[in-house]
Amino acid sequence: MVQVTEKRRPISDQLEENKDYLNDRLGIGTGFDIGVHEFFVGRTRLLLYYINGFADSHLVTLIMKDLNDLRERDIQDSLFNYLFYKYIPFYQMEKVGTTDEFMDKLLVGQVGLILDHCDQAIILDAKILPVRSPQEPDTERIVRGAHDGFTEALVLNTVLTRRRLRDERLRFEIMQIGERTKTDVALAYLQDVANHDLVDTLRDRLQNIQIDGIPMAEKTVEEFIIGKTFNPFPLVRYTERPDVAAVHLLEGHVLIYVDTSPSVMITPATYFHHVQHAEEYRQTPVVGAYLRWVRFFGIVASVFILPIWLLLIMNPSMVPEALFFIGIKEKGSVPLLAQFIMAEVGLDLMRMAAIHTPTPLSVAMGLLAAILVGDVAIKVGLFAPEVILYLAVAAIGMFATPSYELSLANRLVRIFLILMVGFFSIPGLMIGFTVVLVGLAATRSLNTPYLWPFIPFNYKAMKDIIVRMAVPKKNNRPSIVRSQNTSRQ
16 A cells, blocks of 8 residues: 655545644644635535735635625535536636645645535635836846836746747746745747757756755756856846847747746857847847947957056057057056956945945945045055056946846956966966867857857858848848757748
8 A cells, every 4th residue: 555645645525634734734823924714605614725915805805705605505516516617706726636736826825725525625826926017127228129027927927928929839838946935937938949959958957956945046047957167157148128038039049937036047048149239139230230349349348458458568568659658657556466456356346335235325335436446546556547447448348248147257257367467478368368268169058059150150140240130131040049940931
């Protein structure tokens, strides 16, 4: 005889037994937020379980009113079947047969109904999600176009996606991750477009996640999917814009939605996925290409301008006479390499202070940082004026990077190159650049070359990245996603 574990305990046909078990597991009487209401329909006892603040009180009140008006003589079938199939005026209902399934549904905000002399329960999806409005994300703002963005509610995020992709072949496979948090995670893809091997790989990795909870949502999921790595570069792309998510679904990418997170994970992702922005596609191709080139210049400047300038200052003979003005006039009492490291750390401190400072005080914090760093620090000889100038240029390029994760990775690369130049001069820059390039070329994101289409080189795809081709000319999906249907016509 197979012993039934507590995890798979079936719902008993004895109401009192169910009540004792559920009240003990749910902490009824100890906690205040989970409640149970006992009432009668005819001669049958019922228990209504709910979570305060989660359940739609207006809707539940209407259902309770109807149930209280029900008379024994009106029931033509068993009470359970009569309530489920005919009487309860609600469309989002389902049957459950085990207590663990009942509790799982209850803990996500649904309402549970248990009847005496019945070994099944009724679940009503009458919850209200505590969510904010779908406002435009701060990190992906655009001038023209839609100004809505994902929220922390998974259901609302899927609706925002389906609003733009009204295809019956769009799939959202849902699963729960975390023994305690039971966080809903959805795998999104176009059934006839996405690569089935990639879908199967992601599905298996998600289902094999063994952890008590993922309160940090999508970032924890990413670390389980990608695996252990010390690579600072982002191997998946995040977006909070529904239009960006829809575009990548059409290209054949597979997306991962995590409840409680407004960020959607796009897989697979390359380095060049992180340097594009929605604003480029809201303008004409020529203007979009110009914006992209300016952005590329800012990204390159954020990585190389400081190491190259330090190299030229350390080797004045390499500076052309026409560029002699870029030199330094007063080095100060602190070595240049130490100035750069202190300035980088100070920039990070100011950035973190700006994030953690309440909005009414942020202006005062900015003025304080500008006066101390920009004026007093130079006057006392802590920093050379040129160091602050070129660091500011690098910081602007970093802030112009569309991907926040990529900007942080580029900062680490910049510090690494500065140290290599400071200790080894010209060979240090060459070796450092080679190490970074080889590392990126060897990196793979879900079996996808990270530097594609540069390494391995693909002329057509590279031209589309550099030039920003008009959408009518982009007839095929990117080959890197290995989609089933490569044509977009």
